[in-house]
Amino acid sequence: DQQVKQNSPSLSVQEGRISILNCDYTNSMFDYFLWYKKYPAEGPTFLISISSIKDKNEDGRFTVFLNKSAKHLSLHIVPSQPGDSAVYFCAASGSNDYKLSFGAGTTVTVRA
């Protein structure tokens, strides 16, 4: 049973517009959340994270929002650029847990 869910397999967005990626989780023990980006034939690379004591974290064009009561987080990319075309994975972990659980991923395509 997947504890981290990304229900949108793909997203297409025009260059310059906002990309919004969503992620839901079921395990209430999760208290740290990460987003990874993956290009074809490469390993995932860390993008941005947020701990459960915050509801927003921003890094340049990337912002992650956390809604603990809804067990939901989202990643906003503004403005979207062609180099943002990749697969984005949501991941989560608990303070007392060494495991990092991933969602199924969302493929983002940025159109020129």
Next chain:
Amino acid sequence: NAGVTQTPKFQVLKTGQSMTLQCAQDMNHNSMYWYRQDPGMGLRLIYYSASEGTTDKGEVPNGYNVSRLNKREFSLRLESAAPSQTSVYFCASRGAGVWKAFFGQGTRLTVV
């Protein structure tokens, strides 16, 4: 810095053959992980090692064994490969008290 290094990058096996996927990290990380990536399934945890000398099962451990040879190295063994093990395998490592994991480039395994 090499980071996380996986060998081999590509491998084709016949059903029933065995092989070992190698992983080494040079970041002095305590925890190491093996994931497999399949279309629509995201990254699923096979085994992990919280620290040198310990290993634990993840979500999909059947058909695999692991060895934490020392702090740097964590290998994944397929004793009798099956077509269902055709996948891309990723090794990752994470430092103590640090939430983000670093990934290797992946091993693309095909079992025919």
